[in-house]
Amino acid sequence: DTAVSQTPKYLVTQMGNDKSIKCEQNLGHDTMYWYKQDSKKFLKIMFSYNNKELIINETVPNRFSPKSPDKAHLNLHINSLELGDSAVYFCASSHHRARVTFGSGTRLTVV
Amino acid sequence: GIQVEQSPPDLILQEGANSTLRCNFSDSVNNLQWFHQNPWGQLINLFYIPSGTKQNGRLSATTVATERYSLLYISSSQTTDSGVYFCAVVGNFGNEKLTFGTGTRLTIIP
Numbered sequence: 157d158t159a160v161s162q163t164p165k166y167l168v169t170q171m172g173n174d175k176s177i178k179c180e181q182n183l184g185h186d187t188m189y190w191y192k193q194d195s196k197k198f199l200k201i202m203f204s205y206n207n208k209e210l211i212i213n214e215t216v217p218n219r220f221s222p223k224s225p226d227k228a229h230l231n232l233h234i235n236s237l238e239l240g241d242s243a244v245y246f247c248a249s250s251h252h253r254a255r256v257t258f259g260s261g262t263r264l265t266v267v
Numbered sequence: 268g269i270q271v272e273q274s275p276p277d278l279i280l281q282e283g284a285n286s287t288l289r290c291n292f293s294d295s296v297n298n299l300q301w302f303h304q305n306p307w308g309q310l311i312n313l314f315y316i317p318s319g320t321k322q323n324g325r326l327s328a329t330t331v332a333t334e335r336y337s338l339l340y341i342s343s344s345q346t347t348d349s350g351v352y353f354c355a356v357v358g359n360f361g362n363e364k365l366t367f368g369t370g371t372r373l374t375i376i377p
Binding site for chain 1: 308309310311315351357364
């Protein structure tokens, strides 16, 4: 299936831990994104990579670090997790920054 | 940055009814998309429509870029249409990020 796939789907972890979310797209897209959706359903971009180059870096704490080993992958590593990091994180991709396709999301719960 | 407002915030309709969702944006855009987030949380891209009109089955969308709004029409609603509908835009000025509106929550009652 052609898609944007992210793992894990659910992540429950304690405050202070470090965790990673992985994302892969097989659509041949050149741009990948991470979005955060809060409890009120508001979606906000965190990072965007075009051909492995960081092009958008919103005001995100530097505990969040994206890594793009190649055009098909964009992983998100989070250090020292805080309660306020609990949210749904979506990976997405597009070609030439046009129509965006989203992954199914990772629900992160920090306890 | 660009502001995106959607209306109404909530809409409850009987199955079979038609609906119109509106998206207003504060500046000129080169990219506008409509998404449906279903009750399971999946975000589905409905339309990429920076201008003009498109149709896909019971759904259609119109963007009037010069007047800074877009409309999403849903005809003959089905319960599977329930969820949150988001409009998202990229402004002509700025860092090319896709900015989302706050969404319209649509509930279709059988």
